[in-house]
Amino acid sequence: MLGLGSSASALTVPCMVGGGMFVAWTIVWAFWMRQGGSDLTRKLGWTVAVDSVALALLSANTPVPGNPFYAWYAAEAVLFALSLKRQQAWLFAAMLAASHALGQSFRGNVVGSGSYVFLLVSSASLIAIGYFVATVLSDEEKRQAKAETQRAEVEALNARLERSMNELRAVTQVTELIHSTLELETIGPTLLDILEKVIDIPTASLTVIDKDKQETLFSTSSVRPGVSRSYSGYDLTGVTTPDSTGAFACIELVDHETTSVIFCADEAAMATLGAEDRVVLQAVASELVVAVENARLYRLTKRLAITDELTDLFNYRHLQQRLDDEIHRAERYGKRLSFLMLDVDDFKRVNDVHGHRVGDQVLSSVGQVLKATVREVDIVARYGGEEFSVILPETDAPGAFIAAEKIREAISLYRFRDADGEPVIHVTISIGLASFPAHATDKESLLRAADDALYHAKATGKDRVRAPRLRLRRPAAGDAPTERIAE
Numbered sequence: 001m002l003g004l005g006s007s008a009s010a011l012t013v014p015c016m017v018g019g020g021m022f023v024a025w026t027i028v029w030a031f032w033m034r035q036g037g038s039d040l041t042r043k044l045g046w047t048v049a050v051d052s053v054a055l056a057l058l059s060a061n062t063p064v065p066g067n068p069f070y071a072w073y074a075a076e077a078v079l080f081a082l083s084l085k086r087q088q089a090w091l092f093a094a095m096l097a098a099s100h101a102l103g104q105s106f107r108g109n110v111v112g113s114g115s116y117v118f119l120l121v122s123s124a125s126l127i128a129i130g131y132f133v134a135t136v137l138s139d140e141e142k143r144q145a146k147a148e149t150q151r152a153e154v155e156a157l158n159a160r161l162e163r164s165m166n167e168l169r170a171v172t173q174v175t176e177l178i179h180s181t182l183e184l185e186t187i188g189p190t191l192l193d194i195l196e197k198v199i200d201i202p203t204a205s206l207t208v209i210d211k212d213k214q215e216t217l218f219s220t221s222s223v224r225p226g227v228s229r230s231y232s233g234y235d236l237t238g239v240t241t242p243d244s245t246g247a248f249a250c251i252e253l254v255d256h257e258t259t260s261v262i263f264c265a266d267e268a269a270m271a272t273l274g275a276e277d278r279v280v281l282q283a284v285a286s287e288l289v290v291a292v293e294n295a296r297l298y299r300l301t302k303r304l305a306i307t308d309e310l311t312d313l314f315n316y317r318h319l320q321q322r323l324d325d326e327i328h329r330a331e332r333y334g335k336r337l338s339f340l341m342l343d344v345d346d347f348k349r350v351n352d353v354h355g356h357r358v359g360d361q362v363l364s365s366v367g368q369v370l371k372a373t374v375r376e377v378d379i380v381a382r383y384g385g386e387e388f389s390v391i392l393p394e395t396d397a398p399g400a401f402i403a404a405e406k407i408r409e410a411i412s413l414y415r416f417r418d419a420d421g422e423p424v425i426h427v428t429i430s431i432g433l434a435s436f437p438a439h440a441t442d443k444e445s446l447l448r449a450a451d452d453a454l455y456h457a458k459a460t461g462k463d464r465v466r467a468p469r470l471r472l473r474r475p476a477a478g479d480a481p482t483e484r485i486a487e
Helices: 008-035 040-062 069-082 086-109 112-178 190-200 267-271 275-305 316-333 347-354 356-373 397-413 443-459
Strands: 204-210 215-221 230-231 235-236 249-253 259-266 337-344 379-384 387-393 423-425 429-436
Touching: 008 040, 008 347, 040 069, 040 086, 069 086, 069 112, 086 112, 112 275, 190 215, 190 275, 204 275, 215 275, 235 337, 249 275, 259 267, 259 275, 259 379, 267 275, 275 443, 316 337, 316 379, 316 387, 337 356, 337 397, 337 443, 347 356, 356 379, 356 397, 356 443, 387 397, 429 443
Parallel strands: none
Antiparallel strands: 204 215, 204 259, 230 235, 249 259, 337 387, 337 429, 379 387
């Protein structure tokens, strides 16, 4: 046995062998690490095998009293525990403990039960060192992995929170934008710009459809017009991809009883829409439906405010406003303006013979004939009762007389329907005309002149056109020629 020799010189050879093994393996280890290829566990396995033999030789044959290599054993147990997993660290620590026990046994230090207990404790301590260090390291790695997982979850939650905040801000901005005006046509591009920043769809269109009337109430698009498309029976104004391949998809965001909201986008982009994106789109669509309905009611209210309910012509209030505007424009630009005052002749007889319901129908039809007879730029209004008015912009007195005769003839030739729907009722109208500035210099005098001319037409036989009488004077030098109208 190596540990039983008595001379110091005989014990030196095994120590030199053990030390040589350390030096040789260190060289091999350095070369092996440079080559790469093998995994760390395999390399450490060879290392603990070589070190266990070398340390056993050194521990069994060292002339130094005590156990000088125990610290080396402990250091290697810690090193392997730091480098390997818990199970492998325990196995390598057990190999070091066995090497320590063999070295001490061959050295002859184990005598008596106390020495065996001490050797067992010291060997078990090496296993415990390796195991507990590996356990602590493994637990720390688990804590770090858990912390990384929690950090990733927190980052994901923060990202979702940030996205939710962006979506909330977008919905708020869109809501404020939609309800900031009743002219929705002006906000379409801005609305899509806000949405596209949140849902990341560069080309899209949004359309609100009246399902009862099969018409578009609101439409906006961020792509160029293309071919028409059909969705759920509705004919949509075409929007297509830039290459016109038709790879466009549509979804219905809102389906109310009378209104539907359609969102269209590139098919590939539409496939990436998540549940949160659809919630944002549906929220915007719901607000848009309310805004469209408000805008429609506003337009209706605005039209009713200036429209006569019976004849669907402009009412007296709007007539006065438009007459003010046209007179101011004529004064500013040196234009001429004419005004016609019309009255249905003997209208009381129509009510007495056919009833007031038929009389209302006759008045409504008179209004439609007036609108069909004059120019688009002319303004037709119901003055009150059976009286109507027509504003003729940029029209002098002779031109107004021609227009008035055309209206008078159209009414005279028209046959209005009775209670049975038969076109048998014949009515005529009397017309008084006045021209600015030939007959009047302001609105009040123009209305008075036209009313006087109408009275004159009534008094001279009805069913005719009359203009105010002019008091002619000898023209001064530089005066424009005075207009004359045949009565």
